[in-house]
Amino acid sequence: MIQMSTFIAILLVALTTYCTRILGYVLLKNKTLSKRQQKILQIIPGCVLVSMLVPYFLPEHPVDLIAIVLTLCAASRFSMLPTILISMVSAAFLRSLLI
Structure with missing residues (x-):
């Protein structure tokens, strides 16, 4: 059985990762981005997730x-x-x- 604190932590990490991806597209929806900028936007959620997980390990x-x-x-x-x-x-x- 999963502990409630673990479940809440997983949900918060998922929400933060999702928000970093969506927020970038929402804030920049009317801008033309270079391929490099688009790649950076795709990588940011993974970077957030890694930065939250690595200190634990x-x-x-x-x-x-x-x-x-x-x-x-x-x-x-x-x-x-x-x-x-x-x-x-x-x-x-x-x-x-x-x-």
């Missing part, structure tokens, strides 16, 4: 930190679905090495 979970690094490498090369699959498999594999 740094001190106590080095294996998860390795999985995060692998996920970031995958995200720079692949689309969302392969990145998610790579992150899940790498986290599961690295955690299984600890058992």
Whole structure:
């Protein structure tokens, strides 16, 4: 059973990530953006999510930190679905090495 505080934290992170994506498009809807600016707008939600998650993993979970690094490498090369699959498999594999 998931704790209520964990559930609320997940909802807040999801809402923050969603708002960063939508807010950029709402504020800039009448502007013509370069390809670089469009790419930056697409990356911002992921950066917000990573900035909220990484401090949790740094001190106590080095294996998860390795999985995060692998996920970031995958995200720079692949689309969302392969990145998610790579992150899940790498986290599961690295955690299984600890058992």
